[in-house]
Amino acid sequence: xxxxxxxxxxxxxxxDVEARTLLVTFLRENLRLTGTHIGCDTSQCGACVxxxxxxxxxxxxxxxxxxxGARVLTIEGLTPDGALHxxxxxxxxxxxxxxxxxxxxxxxxxxxxxxxEGNDLDEHTIREGLEGNLCRCTGYHNIVKSIAAGARAMKGxxxxx
Amino acid sequence: MYDFNFHxxxxxxxxxxxxxxxxxxxxxxxxxxxxxxxxxxxxPKNLIDLSRxxxxxxxxxxxxxxxxxxxxxxxxxATSAVINKAIPALSGLAAEIGDPAVRNRGTIGGSLANxxxxxxxxxxxxxxxxxxxxxxxxxxxxxxxxxxxxxALQSDEIVVQVCFPIPIKAGYAKFPNPASRYAMAGVFxxxxxxxxRVAVTGAGENGVFRMSAMERALVKKFVxxxxxxxxxxxxxxxxxxxxxxxxxxxxxxxxxxxAVEAAIKTK
Numbered sequence: 154x155x156x157x158x159x160x161x162x163x164x165x166x167x168x169d170v171e172a173r174t175l176l177v178t179f180l181r182e183n184l185r186l187t188g189t190h191i192g193c194d195t196s197q198c199g200a201c202v203x204x205x206x207x208x209x210x211x212x213x214x215x216x217x218x219x220x221x222g223a224r225v226l227t228i229e230g231l232t233p234d235g236a237l238h239x240x241x242x243x244x245x246x247x248x249x250x251x252x253x254x255x256x257x258x259x260x261x262x263x264x265x266x267x268x269x270e271g272n273d274l275d276e277h278t279i280r281e282g283l284e285g286n287l288c289r290c291t292g293y294h295n296i297v298k299s300i301a302a303g304a305r306a307m308k309g310x311x312x313x314x
Numbered sequence: 315m316y317d318f319n320f321h322x323x324x325x326x327x328x329x330x331x332x333x334x335x336x337x338x339x340x341x342x343x344x345x346x347x348x349x350x351x352x353x354x355x356x357x358p359k360n361l362i363d364l365s366r367x368x369x370x371x372x373x374x375x376x377x378x379x380x381x382x383x384x385x386x387x388x389x390x391x392a393t394s395a396v397i398n399k400a401i402p403a404l405s406g407l408a409a410e411i412g413d414p415a416v417r418n419r420g421t422i423g424g425s426l427a428n429x430x431x432x433x434x435x436x437x438x439x440x441x442x443x444x445x446x447x448x449x450x451x452x453x454x455x456x457x458x459x460x461x462x463x464x465x466a467l468q469s470d471e472i473v474v475q476v477c478f479p480i481p482i483k484a485g486y487a488k489f490p491n492p493a494s495r496y497a498m499a500g501v502f503x504x505x506x507x508x509x510x511r512v513a514v515t516g517a518g519e520n521g522v523f524r525m526s527a528m529e530r531a532l533v534k535k536f537v538x539x540x541x542x543x544x545x546x547x548x549x550x551x552x553x554x555x556x557x558x559x560x561x562x563x564x565x566x567x568x569x570x571x572x573a574v575e576a577a578i579k580t581k
Binding site for chain 1: 315316317318319320322341344345348349351352361363365389412413414415416418419493494495
């Protein structure tokens with residue numbers, strides 16, 4: 154079996170995997186990082202979004218082997234000590250989740266959006282940015298509110314990897 | 315997904331020779347191929363990852379052309395200052411493909427080589443009279459697209475670059491499928507020193523095609539009004555659960571007018 158190695162949440166990891174192993178499977182099953190979810194498994198829902206080399210990607214649509222040597226950031230790696238990241242805190246404050254299944258992907262997408270577009274996000278930019286993330290509970294309104302608040306709260310904070 | 319042998323060549327020559335191995339397939343951004351593998355609609359024995367092949371990515375202005383490397387991601391085209399200055403319709407098109415995560419992975423070379431009848435890039439390539447540069451030759455976009463998911467690429471040929479001549483004016487308008495964001499009808503219009511080209515994607519049963527009646531009308535006067543009265547034939551249009559052929563034919567007319575409007579506004 155081919156060997157794959159990468160940095161996940163700042164930690165070097167390596168494993169022998171089948172070539173067909175998806176990045177999301179590697180994260181969840183090899184590394185037991187189950188915060189990254191598998192929703193649709195057809196690249197639509199965004200529950201599996203993680204950052205690879207600083208960019209949001211759907212980890213169900215990428216092979217683990219394609220991330221060879223990459224820096225991967227998952228929801229578990231947002232803060233080092235288990236405290237909530239400002240974006241997570243904003244989702245809690247603004248009731249941005251109900252069942253919570255889509256939330257990790259929403260938050261990773263939201264932080265990517267802040268990294269690209271800055272801390273002052275209007276509603277249109279946020280809704281466009283959520284094009285690839287589905288939520289079946291909230292109707293999105295509170296997610297949009299959460300992201301606007303989280304983006305503002307991230308101002309001056311160290312840029313997430 | 316069935317398992318396969320995974321290859322990660324560092325140069326084009328190695329990639330090309332690996333492509334001659336049994337049942338081999340190239341992996342670019344993977345945003346179409348990986349879902350296809352997951353559904354077991356394809357099961358190659360050998361998968362060749364192009365991401366580490368040198369010099370396959372990047373955007374450059376060379377004289378009156380914009381040259382884009384095959385592995386350049388949609389997000390890079392969408393945010394490129396060089397493209398936005400020279401051909402804003404092209405960066406605008408890239409910004410509307412799929413969603414942000416898909417744009418971070420998907421590539422221009424992958425999109426063109428796949429030639430999905432609803433993909434955006436084929437319309438830009440055809441309307442801008444782009445040249446597709448492979449490891450073997452240069453192919454004019456007019457000769458490149460051969461129908462549904464078919465191109466002029468030979469089995470051991472790899473797209474290396476796409477060269478877009480800078481037009482005088484260009485515009486793109488699409489009616490995206492509300493779920494997938496693929497074009498239900500997308501029209502790219504471009505005017506250059508030689509004339510006007512109008513390319514339609516998302517609508518035709520055989521993939522991207524040119525609308526010569528619209529081109530002739532726009533050569534006379536490059537305004538949306540010139541397109542009035544031009545009938546778009548429903549024959550040969552895609553008819554599926556997303557929309558019937560006559561609906562798509564109607565959309566082509568609407569998108570064409572919007573594309574001309576956009577072209578006039580931008581440059």
